[in-house]
Amino acid sequence: MTSDYAIEVTGLRKRFKGFALNDVTFNLPRGFIGGLIGPNGAGKTTIIKTIMNLVRADAGAVRIFGLDHRAHEVEVKSRIGFVYDVPGFWGDMSLNAHRRALGPFYPRWNDEVFDRLASEFALPLTKPFKALSHGMQTKFALAMALSHDADLLIMDEPTAGLDPLFRRELLQRLSALLQDAGKSVLFSTHITSDLSRIADFITLIRHGEVAFSLPKDELLDQWAVARGDAAMLSRIDPAILRGSRRRAFGVEALVSDVAALRHGLGPEVVIDKPSLDDVMVLMTGEDAHAA
Amino acid sequence: MRILIANSSPDPIYEQIVRQFKTQIIAGDLAEGEPLPSIRKLALDLQISVITTKRAYDELEAEGFIDTVAGKGTFVAAQNAEFLREKRMKVVEEKLAAAVEEARLMGMRYDQLAEMLRLLCEETS
Numbered sequence: 001m002t003s004d005y006a007i008e009v010t011g012l013r014k015r016f017k018g019f020a021l022n023d024v025t026f027n028l029p030r031g032f033i034g035g036l037i038g039p040n041g042a043g044k045t046t047i048i049k050t051i052m053n054l055v056r057a058d059a060g061a062v063r064i065f066g067l068d069h070r071a072h073e074v075e076v077k078s079r080i081g082f083v084y085d086v087p088g089f090w091g092d093m094s095l096n097a098h099r100r101a102l103g104p105f106y107p108r109w110n111d112e113v114f115d116r117l118a119s120e121f122a123l124p125l126t127k128p129f130k131a132l133s134h135g136m137q138t139k140f141a142l143a144m145a146l147s148h149d150a151d152l153l154i155m156d157e158p159t160a161g162l163d164p165l166f167r168r169e170l171l172q173r174l175s176a177l178l179q180d181a182g183k184s185v186l187f188s189t190h191i192t193s194d195l196s197r198i199a200d201f202i203t204l205i206r207h208g209e210v211a212f213s214l215p216k217d218e219l220l221d222q223w224a225v226a227r228g229d230a231a232m233l234s235r236i237d238p239a240i241l242r243g244s245r246r247r248a249f250g251v252e253a254l255v256s257d258v259a260a261l262r263h264g265l266g267p268e269v270v271i272d273k274p275s276l277d278d279v280m281v282l283m284t285g286e287d288a289h290a291a
Numbered sequence: 292m293r294i295l296i297a298n299s300s301p302d303p304i305y306e307q308i309v310r311q312f313k314t315q316i317i318a319g320d321l322a323e324g325e326p327l328p329s330i331r332k333l334a335l336d337l338q339i340s341v342i343t344t345k346r347a348y349d350e351l352e353a354e355g356f357i358d359t360v361a362g363k364g365t366f367v368a369a370q371n372a373e374f375l376r377e378k379r380m381k382v383v384e385e386k387l388a389a390a391v392e393e394a395r396l397m398g399m400r401y402d403q404l405a406e407m408l409r410l411l412c413e414e415t416s
Contacts, residue, residue: 032341032342033340171338175334178335178341197340198334198339198340200342201342215342217340217343217346220303
């Protein structure tokens with residue numbers, strides 16, 4: 001069993017009332033960090049829940065380390081560290097009791113690692129889970145996830161509610177985890193600035209579909225934001241136009257090929273490197289295709 | 292070895308890394324055979340993605356500045372003296388070309404430019 005991919009999601013479909021995942025396909029190569037970005041309600045959490053088999057898809061396949069995630073659920077899950085936005089822990093149980101109850105489920109559980117992380121994160125081990133602040137709950141979930149030598153860390157909105165200090169710490173821990181080329185990380189977030197720097201791959205989810213899934217460097221080096229007057233839009237090749245937005249004093253356009261953009265736009269156009277926020281806003285905003 | 296990344300720079304991060312390694316190798320601050328940090332170690336240190344770091348190393352290797360030995364790591368490549376000299380001359384040539392372009396834009400004639408170059412050379416010798 002040696003797959004080059006930590007995660008392979010193929011043709012995922014799931015229909016709910018008023019919302020659907022539609023043909024969601026993306027991969028995460030082993031040894032890298034992948035980010036799922038997109039606005040609230042785009043489907044990021046549903047995709048993650050489907051990968052974790054907490055939601056059953058209507059169609060499609062999920063393979064983890066090359067294994068079907070349902071046929072090999074126990075093995076697959078023992079190798080995943082899961083940090084969830086609403087952590088699935090018991091409110092009245094102490095942190096220590098959680099460790100004793102959940103640790104044995106993992107073949108590679110390590111009490112020493114847990115104790116070290118617990119002291120580094122200053123976790124109050126004797127307190128019940130519900131007594132913890134949101135940030136502390138996330139730290140506890142992270143300590144649990146890192147204590148069983150997981151090969152794949154899956155995190156849903158891990159930085160929501162965390163202060164900048166701990167967000168930095170989280171980044172540091174993720175890079176440290178990646179020192180082992182066999183480990184991988186998938187996280188979802190709508191705060192793109194945070195984890196974007198260390199992410200290797202970015203997948204943008206929009207209305208339950210994959211808008212793109214690309215190496216981050218390709219996205220940030222080849223894409224561009226152009227700002228100009230309304231006439232500028234008509235001079236941009238539609239093949240490279242990914243989104244646009246009209247402002248009071250001009251137009252903003254997102255293009256996927258900065259080299260092709262430079263021809264014939266005139267001197268009044270300003271060309272900028274895009275941030276992931278620019279990409280998300282211009283591709284998913286309500287007036288994303290206003291032109 | 293010192294690598295500093297500017298977030299606000301218009302240059303892609305991998306280019307910043309490539310340029311800084313090159314400068315240090317050409318200047319001799321990084322000697323032949325000196326080990327470089329692993330791709331993942333450098334990514335951890337700079338808090339950037341593994342792919343970005345790998346791209347920088349790939350480029351440095353393609354240009355002959357570093358060698359990767361499977362299972363051992365990455366090292367500063369043996370720099371042929373003539374090759375280095377050529378590289379440095381190339382740098383001078385690029386800077387001169389930029390100066391020539393600037394002079395052309397403001398309408399300086401060749402003899403004025405040549406005179407300026409002569410004075411500069413005498414001044415520093």
